[in-house]
Amino acid sequence: xxxxxxxxxxxxxxxxxxxxxxxxxxxxxxxxxxxxxxxxxxxxxxxxxxxxxxxxxxxxxxxxxxxxxxxxxxxxxxxxxxxxxxxxxxxxxxxxxxxxxxxxxxxxxxxxxxxxxxxxxxxxxxxxxxxxxxxxxxxxxxxxxxxxxxxxxxxxxxxxxxxxxxxxxxxxxxxxxxxxxxxxxxxxxxxxxxxxxxxxxxxxxxxxxxxxxxxxxxxx
Amino acid sequence: xxxxxxxxxxxxxxxxxxxxxxxxxxxxxxxxxxxxxxxxxxxxxxxxxxxxxxxxxxxxxxxxxxxxxxxxxxxxxxxxxxxxxxxxxxxxxxxxxxxxxxxxxxxxxxxxxxxxxxxxxxxxxxxxxxxxxxxxxxxxxxxxxxxxxxxxxxxxxxxxxxxxxxxxxxxxxxxxxxxxxxxxxxxxxxxxxxxxxxxxxxxxxxxxxxxxxxxxxxxx
Numbered sequence: 001x002x003x004x005x006x007x008x009x010x011x012x013x014x015x016x017x018x019x020x021x022x023x024x025x026x027x028x029x030x031x032x033x034x035x036x037x038x039x040x041x042x043x044x045x046x047x048x049x050x051x052x053x054x055x056x057x058x059x060x061x062x063x064x065x066x067x068x069x070x071x072x073x074x075x076x077x078x079x080x081x082x083x084x085x086x087x088x089x090x091x092x093x094x095x096x097x098x099x100x101x102x103x104x105x106x107x108x109x110x111x112x113x114x115x116x117x118x119x120x121x122x123x124x125x126x127x128x129x130x131x132x133x134x135x136x137x138x139x140x141x142x143x144x145x146x147x148x149x150x151x152x153x154x155x156x157x158x159x160x161x162x163x164x165x166x167x168x169x170x171x172x173x174x175x176x177x178x179x180x181x182x183x184x185x186x187x188x189x190x191x192x193x194x195x196x197x198x199x200x201x202x203x204x205x206x207x208x209x210x211x212x213x214x215x216x217x218x219x220x
Numbered sequence: 221x222x223x224x225x226x227x228x229x230x231x232x233x234x235x236x237x238x239x240x241x242x243x244x245x246x247x248x249x250x251x252x253x254x255x256x257x258x259x260x261x262x263x264x265x266x267x268x269x270x271x272x273x274x275x276x277x278x279x280x281x282x283x284x285x286x287x288x289x290x291x292x293x294x295x296x297x298x299x300x301x302x303x304x305x306x307x308x309x310x311x312x313x314x315x316x317x318x319x320x321x322x323x324x325x326x327x328x329x330x331x332x333x334x335x336x337x338x339x340x341x342x343x344x345x346x347x348x349x350x351x352x353x354x355x356x357x358x359x360x361x362x363x364x365x366x367x368x369x370x371x372x373x374x375x376x377x378x379x380x381x382x383x384x385x386x387x388x389x390x391x392x393x394x395x396x397x398x399x400x401x402x403x404x405x406x407x408x409x410x411x412x413x414x415x416x417x418x419x420x421x422x423x424x425x426x427x428x429x430x431x432x433x434x435x436x437x438x439x440x
Contacts, residue, residue, distance in 0.1 A: 061364060064402020086350065092361070119343055126346030130306065133353035140360045141312070144281060182284020 001028060004051055004104045009077060013120035025110045031097035037081060038095040044084035046108035047125075049077050053101025057132075059093050067143065069093060069136045078103075079128045085112040086125055093136075145189070151179045152189050153217040156199070156208055166208040175206075221248060224271055224324045229297060233340035245330045251317035257301060258315040264304035266328035267345075269297045273321025277352075279313050287363065289313060289356045298323075299348045305332040306345055313356075365409070371399045372409050373437040376419070376428060386428040395426075 005011065005026055014022065028051065031037055037055060038045050055072040057080060072078055072095075079086070080093055085108055106114075114121040155178060159168045170178075176186040190206065193199045198214055200207040208214065225231065225246055234242065248271065251257055257275060258265050275292040277300060292298055292315075299306070300313055305328055326334075334341040375398060379388045390398075396406040410426065413419045418434055420427040428434065 059361070060402060060405055064396065064405045119339055123339055123343035123346060126343060126350050130346050130349040130353065133350065133357065137353065137356065137360070140357070140364070141279070144360070144363065176284065182280060185280055185284050 001026075004028070004049070007075075008049060008104075008106070010114075010118075010121045010124045013118065013124075014114070015118070018114055018118060021110055021113065022106060026104055026106050029103055029105050031101045031103070033097055033100050035097045036094060037097060037101075037103070038078075038093075044108040045081040046085070046106050047077065047079060047082045047111045048103040048105045050074050051102040051104055053097060053099040055101060055103070056096050056098045057093050058096070061143075066094075067139065069139050070132065071098070077128060079125055080132065082108055082111050082125070084108050085115055086129060145185070148179065148181055148185060149189055149192075149217055151181075152186065153193075153214040155179055156206065157211065157214050157218060160208055160211060166211070168206045168208070169204060170206060171204050221246075224248070224269070227295075228269060228324075228326070230334075230338075230341045230344045233338065233344075234334070235338070238334055238338060241330055241333065242326060246324060246326050248322055249325055251321045251323070253317055253320050255317045256314060257317060257321075257323070258298075258313075264328040265301040266305070266326050267297060267299060267302045267331045268323040268325045270294050271322040271324055273317060273319040275321060275323070276316050276318045277313050278316070281363075286314075287359065289359050290352065291318070297348060299345055300352060302328055302331050302345070304328050305335055306349060365405070368399065368401055368405060369409055369412075369437055371401075372406065373413075373434040375399055376426065377431065377434050377438060380428055380431060386431070388426045388428070389424060390426060391424050 002023070005022060008022070011019070011022075029048075031053075037048070050072050052074055054074070055076075055078065057069040057072070057078075058066045059069060061067050078095065081095060111121075115125055116122075152175070155175070156168060159170075160166055172183050172186045172190065175190075176183045179186070190199065190201050193214075194201050196213065198208070198210045198217075200209055222243070225242060228242070231239070231242075249268075251273075257268070270292050272294055274294070275296075275298065277289040277292070277298075278286045279289060281287050298315065301315060331341075335345055336342075372395070375395070376388060379390075380386055392403050392406045392410065395410075396403045399406070410419065410421050413434075414421050416433065418428070418430045418437075420429055
């Protein structure tokens with residue numbers, strides 16, 4: 001237990017008094033596979049560190065599907081579960097044990113006191129929150145743009161099927177009009193397709209390199 | 221100018237040396253209405269504070285529409301424009317002057333040095349980033365769930381038109397099946413509708429209070 005406490009990323013920054021506070025109040029909690037660590041209806045757990053197993057963070061889509069935001073493997077720290085402590089952090093997500101999981105919990109009330117008294121702990125918390133949000137934003141943007149990926153892939157495949165050629169003569173502006181989007185968005189998606197070696201982009205010509213890859217996107 | 225510099229939220233936390241650094245390098249920059257302060261292709265401006273005018277943050281939707289994330293009125297500070305400084309902050313957004321706008325800029329390189337040398341500045345930055353992200357996440361979730369709002373509103377209106385009654389006898393589970401969603405999502409949206417006094421929810425009965433309000437959601 002003490003060994004785990006010493007591995008908290010902010011341990012060295014604590015005063016002796018703060019160290020005592022953590023030592024006296026932190027505890028290890030076990031979650032079964034599939035058990036919810038934190039969600040809309042649960043209480044504010046506090047900050048935790050994954051000791052064994054793995055935790056998954058997700059939100060529910062409008063269709064009620066789970067959209068995975070990120071995974072927390074052994075050694076990772078979770079701040080979302082202490083959202084009651086950080087006033088700026090209001091974000092509705094769920095945390096679930098993906099495997100039988102042990103976590104070291106610093107209870108919300110204690111962690112709140114550390115954040116108040118120690119700027120280094122506060123800084124650590126907000127830095128971690130910013131990092132997680134960056135990851136989450138990436139996933140959210142992927143979802144928002146997902147439909148357009150599909151639309152562009154299927155437009156290219158259709159063109160290829162009609163002309164029988166892998167070279168498609170179209171500018172990004174024309175393509176944007178065809179799929180009801182903006183040039184900037186089309187440019188971004190084509191760049192992504194090129195990075196995945198699905199297409200090759202030249203001015204006014206898109207060459208399909210992997211029709212199967214594009215088809216997979218259409219069928220997703 | 222000096223008067224503006226003293227109003228930086230972290231000014232009192234700086235050492236004399238750091239204050240000199242800011243004083244020697246901060247500058248006021250004017251942006252015309254519609255001008256881009258920060259975007260994908262622009263350089264990393266640094267942290268800025270709005271002195272007059274207003275700045276709007278937005279991302280582009282997959283259809284190329286601008287989705288407004290938040291506004292920065294006079295006195296607000298922007299950290300997104302210093303994303304090169306905070307390694308955790310990777311998020312593609314645009315900032316535009318909504319009116320003729322003056323901002324006080326602390327250049328990225330200088331602001332980066334302050335973040336390195338002063339934990340209070342670093343803490344301020346990450347706290348602000350967390351706050352902005354919370355706002356942004358709220359908008360993103362609204363967008364993701366937007367379609368389902370519409371679907372449920374139009375389901376309720378249709379039922380009312382068929383039966384000629386404002387009372388609809390359906391459980392949240394049944395409704396979720398009808399609109400291809402999950403009970404949890406339906407519950408959330410009905411709760412929102414109730415808060416807006418569009419409907420009244422009882423176990424197994426949804427009563428439409430304002431058909432016009434629901435119609436407006438359908439037509440959005």
